[in-house]
Amino acid sequence: MPFNSISYILFFSLVVTIYYLLNQNYRKHFLLLSSLFFVGYKNIESIYLLLATILFTYYLAKKIGSTIDIKKRKYLLRLGVFISISTLFLFKYIDIPASFGFDSNNLIFTLGISFYTLQNISFLLEVHSNRLKTEYNLIDFSVYSTFFPKFIMGPITIPQDFLPQINSDKPLSSNLTIGIQRILLGLVKKIAIADSLAEYVKFNFEKNHTPVGFTALLISYLFTIQLYFDFSGYSDIALGSAKALGFDLKENFNFPLRSKSITEFWRKWHISLTSWLTKYVFYTVSYRFRKLKKAAIPIALLVTFLLSGIWHGVGICFFIYAISHSLYMIIEYFTKSSRLEISTKIPTKIHTLLSIFITFNLVSLSFVFFRATSINNAFHLIKNVFSFKNFLPTNWKIDVFEHIAITSDQFALFNLFLLIITLSLFLLFEKKIYSIIINPKTNYIFIFILILILMIMGTYSNPEQFIYNRF
Amino acid sequence: MKKSYKLLLFLCFTLMFFIGLEKFYDFFLKENMNIKSSYISKNKINAKIIILGSCGPFATISPKEIEKYTHLKTYNLAEDHVNILENYLSYSLYLENNKSPEYLIIYTSPETFDERDNVLHSFHFSQFLDNPIICKTLKEENPNYYRWTFIPFMKYAYYNSKFNFNVIQGIKHYIKKKPTTLQLTGYSPIISPGTIEGKNKIHRITYKFEKKYKWSKIQEKYLLKIIKLAQSQNTKIIFYESPHYVKSNFNFIKRAEMQKKTKKIAANFGIDYLIFDTMKLSLDKNNFLYATAMYEEPSIQFTKVLSTYIKK
Amino acid sequence: MRDELFIQVQTIFRDFFRNQEIELTDTTTTEDIALWDSLTHLELMNEIENNYAIHFTLDEILDFKNVRDMVDCIDQKLYSKK
Numbered sequence: 001m002p003f004n005s006i007s008y009i010l011f012f013s014l015v016v017t018i019y020y021l022l023n024q025n026y027r028k029h030f031l032l033l034s035s036l037f038f039v040g041y042k043n044i045e046s047i048y049l050l051l052a053t054i055l056f057t058y059y060l061a062k063k064i065g066s067t068i069d070i071k072k073r074k075y076l077l078r079l080g081v082f083i084s085i086s087t088l089f090l091f092k093y094i095d096i097p098a099s100f101g102f103d104s105n106n107l108i109f110t111l112g113i114s115f116y117t118l119q120n121i122s123f124l125l126e127v128h129s130n131r132l133k134t135e136y137n138l139i140d141f142s143v144y145s146t147f148f149p150k151f152i153m154g155p156i157t158i159p160q161d162f163l164p165q166i167n168s169d170k171p172l173s174s175n176l177t178i179g180i181q182r183i184l185l186g187l188v189k190k191i192a193i194a195d196s197l198a199e200y201v202k203f204n205f206e207k208n209h210t211p212v213g214f215t216a217l218l219i220s221y222l223f224t225i226q227l228y229f230d231f232s233g234y235s236d237i238a239l240g241s242a243k244a245l246g247f248d249l250k251e252n253f254n255f256p257l258r259s260k261s262i263t264e265f266w267r268k269w270h271i272s273l274t275s276w277l278t279k280y281v282f283y284t285v286s287y288r289f290r291k292l293k294k295a296a297i298p299i300a301l302l303v304t305f306l307l308s309g310i311w312h313g314v315g316i317c318f319f320i321y322a323i324s325h326s327l328y329m330i331i332e333y334f335t336k337s338s339r340l341e342i343s344t345k346i347p348t349k350i351h352t353l354l355s356i357f358i359t360f361n362l363v364s365l366s367f368v369f370f371r372a373t374s375i376n377n378a379f380h381l382i383k384n385v386f387s388f389k390n391f392l393p394t395n396w397k398i399d400v401f402e403h404i405a406i407t408s409d410q411f412a413l414f415n416l417f418l419l420i421i422t423l424s425l426f427l428l429f430e431k432k433i434y435s436i437i438i439n440p441k442t443n444y445i446f447i448f449i450l451i452l453i454l455m456i457m458g459t460y461s462n463p464e465q466f467i468y469n470r471f
Numbered sequence: 472m473k474k475s476y477k478l479l480l481f482l483c484f485t486l487m488f489f490i491g492l493e494k495f496y497d498f499f500l501k502e503n504m505n506i507k508s509s510y511i512s513k514n515k516i517n518a519k520i521i522i523l524g525s526c527g528p529f530a531t532i533s534p535k536e537i538e539k540y541t542h543l544k545t546y547n548l549a550e551d552h553v554n555i556l557e558n559y560l561s562y563s564l565y566l567e568n569n570k571s572p573e574y575l576i577i578y579t580s581p582e583t584f585d586e587r588d589n590v591l592h593s594f595h596f597s598q599f600l601d602n603p604i605i606c607k608t609l610k611e612e613n614p615n616y617y618r619w620t621f622i623p624f625m626k627y628a629y630y631n632s633k634f635n636f637n638v639i640q641g642i643k644h645y646i647k648k649k650p651t652t653l654q655l656t657g658y659s660p661i662i663s664p665g666t667i668e669g670k671n672k673i674h675r676i677t678y679k680f681e682k683k684y685k686w687s688k689i690q691e692k693y694l695l696k697i698i699k700l701a702q703s704q705n706t707k708i709i710f711y712e713s714p715h716y717v718k719s720n721f722n723f724i725k726r727a728e729m730q731k732k733t734k735k736i737a738a739n740f741g742i743d744y745l746i747f748d749t750m751k752l753s754l755d756k757n758n759f760l761y762a763t764a765m766y767e768e769p770s771i772q773f774t775k776v777l778s779t780y781i782k783k
Numbered sequence: 784m785r786d787e788l789f790i791q792v793q794t795i796f797r798d799f800f801r802n803q804e805i806e807l808t809d810t811t812t813t814e815d816i817a818l819w820d821s822l823t824h825l826e827l828m829n830e831i832e833n834n835y836a837i838h839f840t841l842d843e844i845l846d847f848k849n850v851r852d853m854v855d856c857i858d859q860k861l862y863s864k865k
Contacts, residue, residue: 129842278821286825287841297822333822411636444481455628456635
């Protein structure tokens with residue numbers, strides 16, 4: 001049941017309706033049942049695997065909580081983390097289900113494993129360090145672990161943010177408005193914008209069709225924008241679904257494409273993963289190496305990004321992606337005060353625009369490795385971008401627009417322009433749009449516009465998977 | 472109470488809007504004279520000879536050439552990238568608005584019956600979903616699409632990238648009232664690249680592909696439907712296969728087997744099946760864009776031969 | 784006592800970030816100071832530890848939500864040292 005499918009919309013409407021009719025005391029039980037159905041509707045095996053993981057993590061967490069001996073606590077924590085990570089490796093990297101004849105694309109347990117393994121680890125860590133003050137029982141923990149809006153692709157939620165919400169009374173009708181508006185926005189971002197872009201990006205990323213110079217750069221921009229709309233669209237649907245049920249999940253994106261530095265970009269892009277990694281990896285490593293003073297930070301950055309790369313997938317492309325971002329960040333770290341000095345000498349507006357432009361370019365170049373199907377393709381595209389001799393196209397219509405639009409048919413060019421105008425409007429006014437969305441007052445005009453865009457520009461005949469489904 | 476009243480009003484408005492938008496698209500897509508299905512149902516063509524098929528005849532058979540020899544009005548109803556199934560739909564649509572022809576010439580090369588060509592471009596016919604034959608066929612052959620068409624405007628939303636521009640073009644055609652020449656004869660030749668660089672490269676790449684044919688039951692089913700429809704109206708049917716680049720034969724596994732099946736159908740219904748494999752044209756690779764599609768120049772030569780046969 | 788501590792910490796902040804305009808309040812967080820982020824956070828903590836000859840554990844550092852938590856923690860450590 002991907003979020004961009006009719007079956008999800010039906011499932012969700014049914015869940016919301018029953019949820020509202022139920023007494024508050026039974027709502028969490030119903031949520032758990034719905035989530036289990038969400039995970040297991042295709043194959044019951046997913047539920048068994050999930051329940052085993054839940055029971056293991058829950059009882060281990062209780063055991064850690066009740067143990068006083070510090071050494072023993074540490075031992076139990078290590079055991080839990082080790083087993084969680086081993087499960088992740090077995091299912092994600094070695095693809096154990098495949099050897100039993102399962103298609104891992106259909107095994108929902110495997111689809112969500114990258115995300116909720118991190119969540120379970122954070123649960124154990126928070127219990128171990130006594131930071132989790134909320135009381136919880138098996139049902140509460142299971143709801144936290146399986147909550148369907150965040151199950152497949154996050155946002156990764158730490159227990160303190162979620163557990164208190166399970167048993168609290170929630171005002172529902174205003175939440176429902178925000179939730180539905182947000183789901184609609186997410187669908188527009190995904191179905192109308194990201195999926196339409198996908199076709200152009202896919203074609204132009206193939207080695208035989210790689211464009212040259214400016215057009216190649218433009219394609220790398222388009223992928224960055226596609227990924228942003230795809231993943232933030234997903235997050236909007238996830239947060240919207242949760243909101244309609246009265247839950248506030250952590251925002252995953254905070255207008256990242258407006259970042260003025262890579263450091264800022266990582267505070268605003270896939271926030272739930274970044275904060276997980278910052279809290280549990282970056283701080284741990286830099287704390288351990290802090291006697292090294294200035295050198296501690298680069299080491300910690302490198303370790304963090306490499307782990308993030310491995311989490312996304314094993315391969316040389318993700319390795320280069322991770323290395324490039326750690327390099328960006330290390331350079332930024334060491335030039336921080338001098339950059340601040342420069343900024344005082346340039347008019348603020350120009351400085352802001354220039355910083356956003358440079359950051360966006362650096363991010364887009366690194367995302368080439370994220371997208372490319374092979375390292376050769378990635379280097380090929382990068383090489384084409386830097387072909388300075390013929391960087392600017394001689395014939396804009398043929399070399400740029402017709403190349404990106406795949407054919408020179410009038411209707412293909414028309415579609416490309418329609419798409420570019422729409423996505424530019426969404427990018428330019430994203431802050432305004434966000435403020436409309438989170439306003440509990442129903443904005444019928446806005447809802448109508450979203451439905452209209454969905455109908456006129458949505459991709460239905462061959463829907464694309466969410467990009468982060470792979471991770 | 473006020474809130475639910477507002478919501479109801481909004482839902483009604485949205486529903487009405489999309490019903491209206493669907494009618495709007497219906498109307499202007501039918502006005503777009505660059506779309507063949509719209510052109511034939513808007514204009515009286517009443518040709519005596521109709522050509523049916525895919526890109527092969529679409530790009531090789533010039534109705535004007537045939538008229539030169541036969542003195543019978545000819546229209547090329549073939550289209551790029553279509554198959555027999557879509558031919559059936561176009562032909563039924565054509566008959567709604569036009570007299571049945573005397574001759575129906577159908578391109579039936581083995582490529583036509585390959586399973587790989589089972590794609591149905593439903594969006595060629597969305598504006599004609601009120602036509603019972605088209606409605607029934609799309610329901611049977613593309614249920615994934617048909618399932619949603621009860622939702623207002625969804626019949627366009629589903630393939631929207633194919634319509635938005637065409638609607639605007641339709642508005643232009645409606646306002647200007649100027650007949651477009653694109654579908655006048657229904658024929659669109661492939662201009663030979665002549666001196667374009669890399670011309671030979673195209674040939675070599677194309678002929679390297681190995682094709683393994685698999686007989687498509689769906690195409691057969693709709694061929695039979697066309698035959699029955701035509702024969703019930705006393706239209707004489709001719710099957711034909713244009714020259715293809717002979718040297719590429721060795722890559723075309725099972726081609727002969729496919730041909731045999733078509734021959735059998737032809738024999739069952741008393742239809743002539745013309746094969747022009749042995750023509751001299753087939754020997755020169757410079758005549759071909761790819762193995763089964765000729766450039767303009769050689770295709771006119773071929774049309775001459777075909778016309779003489781029809782005349783007989 | 785605590786007020787005095789607060790001013791001392793503010794001085795450390797000002798020296799560390801080379802910005803004499805920083806004004807700390809109880810509710811100041813990393814959001815409020817331009818250069819204060821997760822990259823500089825541990826370095827800053829190190830500076831404070833050296834200044835008072837105390838030692839933060841990693842869990843304590845992770846627990847700080849704002850300047851109040853931090854100053855309370857320093858206060859407590861200095862008190863228990865006496």
